[in-house]
Amino acid sequence: MASVNKHVNYKLITSIAAATLLGLIELQSQTVKAEVNDTPLIIQQRVNQDDNNDPLFNGADVSNGYTDKGYTYVEPTLTSPERQDSYHLTTNQGWSNDLQTINYNQKDNNYNLYYLHTEGGANGNATGGQNWQRVTTKDFTHFSKPNTAIQDKGNIKDAWGSAWTGSIITNKGNITGVPKGAQVAYFSGLSIKDKQQNIWAAWSDNDGQSFDHILYNGFPVIDHYWDWTSKNKSDERDPSVFYWHNKLIMYAAEGNDLGVYQSADGLHWSKANPENESKVYNDQYFKGLKFEAPVECPVVRSMKIANGTVKQVLFFGAKSPQDGQTTGTYYIVGHLDNNGIFFPENDVKRLDQGTDYYGANFSGSDDLSKADDSLISMAWVGNWNYINSGIKTNQEDMPVTSKRLGAYTLARKLVLNNDNTISSTPITTNLEEKSGNEVNGNVSSKRVDENGNHELVNLKKQPANSKYVLHFSTKNNENYNGAVQIKFTQGKDNNSIIFNPANGQYRVYGNSSELTGAAADYYKNGLYSGLGYRNDSGLKDKQDFTLTIYTDKDSIELFFLNGETYTMARFCVNNIQDVSILSQDPNKNNKFNISFNQVGPDLVGYVAKPNDSKASSGNTDNNNIDFNSNNIVTPDNYVKPEKEPNNMAEIKGTASNSQLMHNAYIYDQNGKKISNIILQAYSILKTYGTKMINGKKYFVLSNDHYIAAGNISGSKRKLSHNAYIYNKCGKRSGKRVLKKNKRVNTYGSAKKINGKKYYAIGKNKFIKKANFQIK
Structure with missing residues (x-):
């Protein structure tokens, strides 16, 4: 995926290796580290994998109840809409x-449908x-x-x-x-x-x-x-x-x-x-x-x-x-x-x-x-x-279900x-279908990866409520040769279908970060020790075949022309999905025709708000930061500044790497916030010493780009009470107690966790604000 202005390129390379497994052509995906080209000195973010996309919810932008770019629903209730489908029957309560x-x-002249219902909701006692x-x-x-x-x-x-x-x-x-x-x-x-x-x-x-x-x-x-x-x-x-x-x-x-x-x-x-x-x-x-x-x-x-x-x-x-x-x-x-x-x-x-x-x-x-x-x-x-088992409304570690x-x-x-x-x-006679798109051509004409697999479609931010019709054929009377893969991705979640028309077998597997423990393992690994679920469609040795897939917020349904079907649940609360379709073509004989469009009414979900005047500085004590996830800077959306530091006499120090301990805004040379950029906590920044602006201390990113020092070096605060350390979910981390009168380095403003305010004192470490002496 290319970055804005092409200053930084992040590439997700999918390696699809052809291997015969249980009679099924196997497509294996492998993620390769991103390439960084011409990285601006102002920002080289190196986010640790275990904290990637870690939403700090202190004043986070909430739209329609969603935050974290739509991957988190903040306060689920017995009637909240985070799992409301577009065109499938969904319980309206509990x-x-x-x-x-x-x-x-x-x-x-209608049908009565009846279903079992528990008013108290999904509480483990269905x-x-x-x-x-x-x-x-x-x-x-x-x-x-x-x-x-x-x-x-x-x-x-x-x-x-x-x-x-x-x-x-x-x-x-x-x-x-x-x-x-x-x-x-x-x-x-x-x-x-x-x-x-x-x-x-x-x-x-x-x-x-x-x-x-x-x-x-x-x-x-x-x-x-x-x-x-x-x-x-x-x-x-x-x-x-x-x-x-x-x-x-x-x-x-x-x-x-x-x-x-x-x-x-x-x-x-x-x-x-x-x-x-x-x-x-x-x-x-x-x-x-x-x-x-x-x-x-x-x-x-x-x-x-x-x-x-x-x-x-x-x-x-x-x-x-x-x-x-x-x-x-x-x-x-x-x-x-x-x-x-x-x-x-x-x-x-x-x-x-x-x-x-x-x-x-x-x-x-x-x-x-x-x-x-x-x-x-x-x-x-x-x-x-x-x-x-308890389905989370987020892709992080927060136990909110x-x-x-x-x-x-x-x-x-x-x-x-x-x-x-x-x-x-x-049965979709009256199902609303919006105008769609169609892609067709020869498989061998599409971009090929190092393993000889062709990327037919790579769609970003598609509606989760969609229909995909995939028709494959050959140029002559030979049978279609080569496997086909369809992959749906929603943040950290994914569901893949791999179909081999030579023998009619297919494999379905996926990952759901909304599940935990044994439930997550069963969903991911299935009955084949990590290989998901294997089936026989009954279709084999075909010159042409069609796969029809309906997706909605809670499900993916696959239909074969011979009447076989496959239904799988999914649990992401977001209303968008990325879709990729690949095929092999060893004989350069395969053709494809793929159509796709939204079906059913629009899903209600997160809507980005790029500017919010209520947001405040990252190092104040009495305000909350508006963490609009869509504005958090990553290397693929960062716009390089026009100039790098050139007045070193004004800057105390030389270039060094500094870790950001709190989501933070960038400020200009007058101490005014650049409102459409937020840097993500735990990123590694290239800084050039410090500078005082209007009596406040800032780390220098460029002559016209600064970050409040409290987000990097922190501020010393004195404990007025003995204090426990908590994680980002508000759960106590072990039995360690910090003693009264101890001076502790804190970062940024206090953030709310489960209704209480905490100061960050380190990576995924927080102390209640009430335990500090506040002047």
Whole structure:
């Protein structure tokens, strides 16, 4: 990347080495140190890696709640917008996860969508105090405001104390105590009495807006304690209810197995097959893969293949880490017997190959004697290995996490093919698309790096809500030869997709600095010891192929033309992204056509404010500095001054390197601030001694460029109390105590950390201002 006026050039060189790994052409990135050419003597910043982009939030410029160039949201609340998507369904308050039935409302010509919601937010207890929220949509990209459909508590002692996943059916007239045509919700939850999992039922008198009429006097219709229900006497959740052969059938998730039950009146249930345990075991529904408990969110639908054949399809959530598959949504095709017991006809398959398509649900008839030509599916963008670990609203070490968290995928149209596979295509009919750009040509004509890889697109500061359509082909009838890489970068975060069209395999990997500990490791390293997640698209030996990618603030969704998909979550709060696309072309035979544009409404994010008259000097005691991150000087935005020091008689000292200990402004020869430049703390500056201006001491950068001395040499202050040392997050650093009356060197003005003022006394070392004698 070239600097302003080309005085300093920083180059990020990406080395893409071709290597065969697990049958996949591997693209490896390597960061090379920047080149510095013709560096002005006034400033040679050498920022330490561990403190790079270290935002000091003392009076930092905050725009729309964001600072740090948009990479930090300062004060997240239960309703703050830092994770609000542009065109994806997002919870408007608190925490949300699993989707419930996608239910068509013929009266209003729209769909009811239901999802689990915790009013208290993302607090590490996503299983407690949950309710059902309902929104409506006509097109799956525009959604109504939500209302509570099922309360988080029942009103008698044996009712639920937290509502979990379930399903909705329309009463045909056989459910006791419910008007014909009314909607009935069967849902699991935690019992108020013993905090264990059971299943309840309630019906709606307002077309599914809310389910206020509790059935069976509030008692469970399925109790995990009954001797014929859950084998482990613990798991009894996520009921999927439908009509089959003139009776009601329920599938319930029971740890390792799926319990199958029948009812004539909707209230009294028994085993669907009275001759045995009436279970569908994991060696049946997970045929072909190694199962690891638990199974969750079962849904059964009848689907019609193009040739007219009708099949039953069982969808569910599970995982198979032994087979390299994390938590996700699966399906298996088969048939139901007269009792409603599912029998598979092929191996299980993953509905979405990504890490973050879970808690899915589906449209379709609740009467399985009627088959659907297609279904609509959506899922929660999440993975329990990291989504509930506490997601920071910054890319630094500050333990500030989002309280509002919960997003959902694009809706997909599902079609069952003749080979019993399901194809998915995104539903985006009414999705707003802004005018975009298109790039095309021969791959070999684009800039090539030292490893023979061609940079097709290198886009900066693109909207995070965008669509990318990548079409690749060849000049003749030969197959496309060479891997393709797509990389999305947001500050310290990145997500990459590497696709090899020769064998159809692809690898997805990334890094999220908003995650910590084991969650960050799982997100980054995946199931292949640092290589992320590998999949087979089913597309290989192709002359041409197309990849379509939708991005939004919380997700990246990849679609192949054969109907395979991959969904991944991401957690950066910024509303922009950098995008690079590379390809190999060993035979100089490849062509490309790439189009990209913003989709959906503008995201609300950080807006730079280059000038702010409220900002003050970096060495005053009673004012806060306005640290506008966009104005912090780095070598690629620094404009060289017109003249270097030439009046050495006026300067005390010769050139030396000085470390800046506090973000600081640059001043002119009259002591007036140059308001659009801020130097970043811990930078190394070339200085030329000191000078007094208007009675204040400054370090000299040039004849007309100065910096307040307190930001480099500091000021001696006397402790009036014993004092601990704290880090930049306001946490105590060890047990060391500085004694009363000790004189301590401090740098710059006091800065606020968590509402209290501190003086910097060294790199990432602070003492409370209240411990000093202030004159």
